[in-house]
Amino acid sequence: MVIICATDYVTDLCNGFQAGQWLQNAVSQLFFHRKRALNIMNKVNLYRSYKIAGLLAGLLLLVIAFLCSLMFGINYYSLDRIISAYQNFDGSNEHIIIQTTRMPRALIAALVGGSLAVAGALMQAITRNPLASPSIFGVNAGAAFAIVLSVVIFDVTNITQYTWIAFFGAAASASAVYLLGSVGRDGLTPIKITLAGSALTAFFASLTQGVLLSNGKAFDQVLTWLVGSVAGRTMDMFDSVYLYMLLALLGSFLLASHINVLAMGDDVAKGLGQNTVFIKAAAAIVIVLLAGGSVALAGPVVFVGIIIPHIARFLVGTTTAGCFRIALFLAHCCWSARMWRRALSPCPKKCP
Numbered sequence: 001m002v003i004i005c006a007t008d009y010v011t012d013l014c015n016g017f018q019a020g021q022w023l024q025n026a027v028s029q030l031f032f033h034r035k036r037a038l039n040i041m042n043k044v045n046l047y048r049s050y051k052i053a054g055l056l057a058g059l060l061l062l063v064i065a066f067l068c069s070l071m072f073g074i075n076y077y078s079l080d081r082i083i084s085a086y087q088n089f090d091g092s093n094e095h096i097i098i099q100t101t102r103m104p105r106a107l108i109a110a111l112v113g114g115s116l117a118v119a120g121a122l123m124q125a126i127t128r129n130p131l132a133s134p135s136i137f138g139v140n141a142g143a144a145f146a147i148v149l150s151v152v153i154f155d156v157t158n159i160t161q162y163t164w165i166a167f168f169g170a171a172a173s174a175s176a177v178y179l180l181g182s183v184g185r186d187g188l189t190p191i192k193i194t195l196a197g198s199a200l201t202a203f204f205a206s207l208t209q210g211v212l213l214s215n216g217k218a219f220d221q222v223l224t225w226l227v228g229s230v231a232g233r234t235m236d237m238f239d240s241v242y243l244y245m246l247l248a249l250l251g252s253f254l255l256a257s258h259i260n261v262l263a264m265g266d267d268v269a270k271g272l273g274q275n276t277v278f279i280k281a282a283a284a285i286v287i288v289l290l291a292g293g294s295v296a297l298a299g300p301v302v303f304v305g306i307i308i309p310h311i312a313r314f315l316v317g318t319t320t321a322g323c324f325r326i327a328l329f330l331a332h333c334c335w336s337a338r339m340w341r342r343a344l345s346p347c348p349k350k351c352p
Contacts, residue, residue, distance in 0.1 A: 062110075069106045070098065077102075104235045111238070112230065112298045113308075115245050115290040118252050120305030121312065125259045126283055129190035133305035134170075134291035137197030140302070141204035142173020143295035144226065148208050151222055152215045163241045163296045170292035174284060176200055228299040241293040248289035255283055 070082050077094060085095040116134060123132035134140045146169025150156040156165065177200055181193030208226075212219040258279045262269045269276050294301065 066106055066110065069109070070102050073102070100234065104233050104238055105230050107235075107242075108233045108238050108297050109230045111242060111245055112294045112301065113304055115249065115294045116301060116305040117308040117312070118249060119287045119290040119294075121309035122252055122255075122259065122283055122287055123305075124309055125263050126280060127188075127190055127193055128263060129194055130310065131194050131306065132190075132197075133309075134287065134294075135300065135302035135305055136194070136201060138173045138177050138200035138204060139170045139287065139291040140295050140300040141201045141208070142176075143167075143169040143292050144300040145169060145204040145208045145211075146172070147296070148211055148222055148226075152211055163244075163293065166296035167244075167288060167292035170295065171288045173200060173204065174288055178284075225299045228301040230298050233297065237297055241296055244289050245293040248286045248293075251282065251286045252290075255279065255286065259283065 067079065071077055071079065075094070075097070077098060081094060082098055085098040089095050089099070119139075120133040123134070123137060124130060126132075143166040146165050147156075147162055150161070150165045156162065177193060177197045178188070180196035180200070182188045184192065186192070212222070212226075258274060261272055261274055262276060262279055266276050269279075291305075
């Protein structure tokens with residue numbers, strides 16, 4: 001009996017020791033995971049702080065670059081002079097230059113740069129292709145060809161008509177790229193859509209050059225527009241398209257969360273209940289409005305739509321909304337800095 005009791009006592013001690021050891025392990029694991037979770041939360045909060053600081057810094061750079069594009073040039077105008085040009089307009093050359101040359105140029109540059117950057121980021125997210133941009137996928141080339149063809153055939157000179165023609169050309173080109181990229185058993189793939197966009201870009205560019213070479217008058221008329229510039233633009237040009245482009249920018253931010261889901265793949269997006277056809281159609285309309293309006297205002301500008309999204313993604317990660325915001329600021333700053341550099345360049349034919 002004593003032996004049995006001693007055995008039971010030892011067994012209880014062992015079980016108690018094992019239970020205590022298990023409890024100790026559980027508590028240590030709990031503290032370990034709690035510490036790890038706190039580290040992750042601290043990193044997330046730090047990352048958010050960096051994002052907010054980056055957005056504020058980008059906004060500050062945008063304001064500085066915008067003001068510099070208004071103040072500096074062949075002639076320097078102080079900030080008080082710029083404000084007085086709108087509050088106390090006296091018809092002087094300085095006030096006329098500020099209102100009719102520098103302000104439209106700065107506004108158009110900011111709008112075009114931001115629109116192309118957001119359009120490029122949107123195309124890269126939807127197609128999951130790092131080379132996607134309006135210039136490479138033929139959207140800009142199609143809009144440019146439509147405008148050149150309308151100038152040659154219908155003698156169009158009104159900027160409002162340019163806008164609708166550019167929208168039509170961009171939509172037709174984007175549809176053609178999508179159809180060519182979807183041909184085959186595999187359907188739409190990043191490689192196929194890139195090849196289709198490059199092929200149509202070269203096709204529309206060759207047609208544009210052929211039409212211009214066959215018509216010298218049209219060549220002289222659209223030459224300055226084809227090189228991609230904001231020089232010589234007026235507020236009437238800005239007023240004719242800015243509303244559509246701002247609505248498209250707003251639509252891109254509304255689509256950002258859906259684009260994040262769509263970027264994981266169509267099957268995953270459908271499994272999460274997303275209407276992928278509607279999201280892609282809405283994104284296509286936004287891209288056409290942004291790229292078509294940019295071409296109508298500044299001509300076929302390249303590289304902004306492909307480079308700026310990569311820089312923004314490097315700074316804020318793959319989040320679509322954050323990429324859009326940083327891309328807007330970076331594109332605005334790049335275009336404003338470009339105008340500032342050209343304004344300070346010693347060129348006697350430089351506009352004021």
